[in-house]
Amino acid sequence: MNVQEIMNSNDFKQCVSFHGHVCPGVSIGYKAAKAGMAWLKENRSEDEEIIAIVETNACSADAVQVLTGCTFGKGNFIHKDYGKMVLTLLSRNSGKGVRVAVKAGTSGLAPEHMELIRKMIDGKLTDTEQEQFQELHLQKSMSILETPDQELFTIRETSMELPQKARIEPSEPCSRCKEPVMKSKLKDVDGQMVCQDCCN
Amino acid sequence: MNVQEIMNSNDFKQCVSFHGHVCPGVSIGYKAAKAGMAWLKENRSEDEEIIAIVETNACSADAVQVLTGCTFGKGNFIHKDYGKMVLTLLSRNSGKGVRVAVKAGTSGLAPEHMELIRKMIDGKLTDTEQEQFQELHLQKSMSILETPDQELFTIRETSMELPQKARIEPSEPCSRCKEPVMKSKLKDVDGQMVCQDCCN
Numbered sequence: 001m002n003v004q005e006i007m008n009s010n011d012f013k014q015c016v017s018f019h020g021h022v023c024p025g026v027s028i029g030y031k032a033a034k035a036g037m038a039w040l041k042e043n044r045s046e047d048e049e050i051i052a053i054v055e056t057n058a059c060s061a062d063a064v065q066v067l068t069g070c071t072f073g074k075g076n077f078i079h080k081d082y083g084k085m086v087l088t089l090l091s092r093n094s095g096k097g098v099r100v101a102v103k104a105g106t107s108g109l110a111p112e113h114m115e116l117i118r119k120m121i122d123g124k125l126t127d128t129e130q131e132q133f134q135e136l137h138l139q140k141s142m143s144i145l146e147t148p149d150q151e152l153f154t155i156r157e158t159s160m161e162l163p164q165k166a167r168i169e170p171s172e173p174c175s176r177c178k179e180p181v182m183k184s185k186l187k188d189v190d191g192q193m194v195c196q197d198c199c200n
Numbered sequence: 201m202n203v204q205e206i207m208n209s210n211d212f213k214q215c216v217s218f219h220g221h222v223c224p225g226v227s228i229g230y231k232a233a234k235a236g237m238a239w240l241k242e243n244r245s246e247d248e249e250i251i252a253i254v255e256t257n258a259c260s261a262d263a264v265q266v267l268t269g270c271t272f273g274k275g276n277f278i279h280k281d282y283g284k285m286v287l288t289l290l291s292r293n294s295g296k297g298v299r300v301a302v303k304a305g306t307s308g309l310a311p312e313h314m315e316l317i318r319k320m321i322d323g324k325l326t327d328t329e330q331e332q333f334q335e336l337h338l339q340k341s342m343s344i345l346e347t348p349d350q351e352l353f354t355i356r357e358t359s360m361e362l363p364q365k366a367r368i369e370p371s372e373p374c375s376r377c378k379e380p381v382m383k384s385k386l387k388d389v390d391g392q393m394v395c396q397d398c399c400n
Contacts, residue, residue: 018218020246020269029273046220055397056382058366062273065265069220072272072279073229073262079272082396083371083385104373104380114370121365165321166258170314171283173304180304182256185283196282197255 003146006030012145015063023137025059027144028085028107028152032060032100033067035149036089039098045069048076048165049092055084075166090160099158106152109140174198203346206230212345215263223337225259227344228285228307228352232260232300233267235349236289239298245269248276248365249292255284275366290362299358306352309340374398 006012007022012030019026037043042050045068052070054061057079064070064087070077085102109117116133119125125133149155171180174195186193206212207222212230219226237243242250245268252270254261257279264270264287270277285302309317316333319325325333349355371380374395386393 018266019271019273020244025273044220057272057275058368059273062271065272066218071219071262072257072265072277073219073225073259075257077272080396081385083382084379084395084397085371086379086397101379104371104378108371108380109368114368117368121368168258168309168314168317168321170308171285171304178304179284179286179301180308182283185281195284196280197284197286 003142006145007142011067015066018066019059019062022141023059024107024109024140024144026063027141028102029060029063029087030067031144031147031149031152032085032087032102033064035153035155036087036098036100037068039100039155040089040091040094040096042089042091042093045074045076048074051076051078051090051092051163053078053080053088053090053160055080055082055086057081058085060085060087078163088158088160090162092162095162097158097160099154099156101154103152103154106147107144110136112136113140203342206345207342211267215266218266219259219262222341223259224307224309224340224344226263227341228302229260229263229287230267231344231347231349231352232285232287232302233264235353235355236287236298236300237268239300239355240289240291240294240296242289242291242293245274245276248274251276251278251290251292251363253278253280253288253290253360255280255282255286257281258285260285260287278363288358288360290360292362295362297358297360299354299356301354302352303354306347307344310336312336313340 015026015030016022050068050070052064052068054064087100090097113136116129120133169182169184172183174181175192176194176198181195186195187199215226215230216222250268250270252264252268254264287300290297313336316329320333369382372383374381375392376394376398381395386395387399
């Protein structure tokens with residue numbers, strides 16, 4: 001697919017709709033998740049069939065959630081806080097795993113682009129700079145989408161012990177605030193079971 | 201809206217599509233996020249206008265991501281691992297905040313339902329038990345959706361210091377694996393900057 005076909009595809013639109021906007025991070029996450037899922041030959045995970053391990057909590061992780069079905073709330077989405085754009089996908093069906101790692105120099109932003117982002121976060125963009133930022137942001141997003149996977153990523157088979165499935169356990173009331181709490185998260189304080197919020 | 205109207209609504213369908221299936225957790229997250237956003241009188245967060253703090257990483261968190269636009273990859277989604285179905289939403293626009301906490305006894309599952317979930321996780325459900333599980337799961341989901349907010353939740357105004365906006369920083373190569381890494385995540389090992397994966 002060329003860049004326009006990708007941007008018009010339901011998959012990409014769903015990533016953008018969930019994340020809230022088009023950006024280079026969502027574009028790299030889209031490409032990485034697509035490449036990983038194609039390698040595994042799997043469909044989106046309805047339950048916990050696939051496990052995703054992301055090494056960044058940046059924008060790319062949202063495209064991973066949408067396309068793989070490995071979501072924060074489902075117990076099959078693991079974050080290692082390494083600050084790396086690396087996605088590992090493991091399949092409970094086949095036992096296979098794949099590691100998709102961004103190559104150096106392919107997803108970085110130009111210095112003028114970084115500077116505009118810093119100003120935007122501080123709320124200091126002029127109207128002209130806002131337009132420049134939008135233009136650079138879209139250009140970079142499109143450039144990533146049209147780059148072939150083999151130029152963007154190192155993709156290789158990997159093996160890793162499968163994590164346990166998500167636990168579901170009944171809640172019990174905190175003896176102080178009386179709000180319901182997963183039993184294993186209560187702490188014994190002088191013989192009373194107290195939630196962590198009340199401990200703080 | 202009655203339960204059937206909710207289940208037919210785009211909002212609920214998007215939650216289910218993202219999460220992968222209907223379940224009591226998604227239903228409680230849907231109700232909590234809707235109640236919190238209505239209290240704040242805000243629209244879904246395209247960027248970082250709203251901040252969500254969830255106190256559980258269970259299913260409900262996925263409905264929160266979909267409905268509030270506070271997503272794992274966007275820097276406006278904070279997880280406190282307290283094991284409580286409590287959602288706090290803060291608005292950068294108005295400076296207001298709301299805390300939505302599930303009341304005791306409203307979202308818990310019956311013992312026979314819990315037992316079937318345990319068997320399912322262990323892959324030990326018979327076909328008949330699978331049907332029973334599906335039926336109980338759907339019944340509980342629908343029961344939550346039709347319960348009025350004031351019976352399900354304690355909803356109150358709250359104030360909290362707003363967290364900083366997400367940082368964006370350039371990557372630098374790890375001196376061992378050469379993969380790009382957010383600079384602040386590199387560790388100095390004998391004078392060489394090394395990623396945490398290579399440190400392990």
